[in-house]
Amino acid sequence: MSILGLLPEHTLRSAYHARQASIRYPLLFAHGVVRRLLDRNLAPSRASSEALRREYLSLLERDFENATQDVYPRELLFEFPLRGYAWALPRLLAEVPRVAMRVRRGGWRELPDDVDTSRFPSYFRRTFHWQSDGYMSRRSARLYDLSVEVMFMGCGDVMRRQLIPPIATLASEHGAQPLRILDVGCGTGRTLQQIARAVPGQQYCGVDLSPFYIEEAREVLAGVPDVSLLAEDAEQLPFRDGHFDVVTSCFLFHELPRATRPRVMAEIFRVLRPGGLFVCEDSAQHAEAADLSEFLEAFAADMHEPFYLDYVQDDLALLAEKEGFEVSAVDRAWLAKVVTSRRPAH
Ligand SMILES: C[S@@+](CC[C@H](N)C(=O)[O-])C[C@H]1O[C@@H](n2cnc3c(N)ncnc32)[C@H](O)[C@@H]1O
DSSP, X not given: OOHHHHSOHHHHHHHHHHHXXXXXXXXXXXXXXXXXXXXXXXXXXXXXXXXXXXXXXXXXXXXXXXXXXXXXXXXXXXXXXXXXXXXXXXXXXXXXXXXXXXXXXXXXXXXXXXXXXXXXXXXXXXXXXXXXXXXXXXXXXXXXXXXXXXXXXXOHHHHHGGGHHHHHXXXXXXXXXXXXXXXETOTTSHHHHHHHHHSXXXXXXXXXXXXHHHHHHHHHTTTOSSEXXXXXXXXXXXXXXXXXXXXXXXXXXXXXXXXXXXXXHHHHHHHEEEEEEEEEEEEOOHHHHGGGHHHHHHHXXXXXXXXXXXXHHSOHHHXXXXXXXXXXXXXXXXXXXXXXXXXXXX
């Protein structure tokens, strides 16, 4: 047992909150500076700010409870890939003026010249979040995880791991046979990495359209046995029907055009076995988070997320139900939501 298992709960809770505060305060300051640079002044109403704070604290509480109830290891509460982030930080800072210039000139088509972008769907050929190279370079992949943590005040991984509890429950009931777990739109592999920490000994698979992000995921997941990573399109998953016991997706659907979302949902349904579990995490939507509407809409305007505005007006749970999934829970996770569902057994 690690030292974290020996600490009294109130000491562990204080250490966890202190740790999050030490990340949050410098980032709040940095956000203010970047907003000035980009000339973006968000002045949310008091009610919205209170809702944001309340949901943030409830995310931290939920994270802490999951760890102390052994849903996932306590170590995850304090894990931050410091070495990688120390490498990325000066590079990310150097990106700030570049991104500011790109925003000013509206340069969302500025992709690397040496990549054949014609093999990707048109919606994908853009600098999502204004990030340099969009999803089309290793450089972008190396900066991605840190930029997510900066954007979400150190809660990127905290939000991602909120999709673990139903998988941990299924794994505890499943017996000796490893579960086949697929993460669709796996990006750099941070979700799979945390799933593998919480439910070790399973067969993991990640699919992402960006070969550059898949390369990065190979590094992030280098220590995980039995993992395969494929640069493939979620609209045409290269697996036979019913192959997986569990499918997850994290922050994928809000980036897809409205017409693409049902096609991806249908592919997920197809590759999941009857009775299998689908845990879908993505941005919050008005359906369950009307109190955060101001923030959700500001995000669409600021971040070059062209499909986000209609995404937030839709409801992921309804999209899953339309495909035939049986939704058992919709849980809020600060700026995200987790929709838990099953493919019917018959
Ligand atoms: C916002 S990122 C989320 C990545 C990761 N799941 C995470 O939690 O950080 C969205 C990811 O979806 C991927 N993506 C977008 N369209 C896709 C598609 N049609 N098939 C597979 N991946 C796709 C992108 O390459 C990107 O890595």
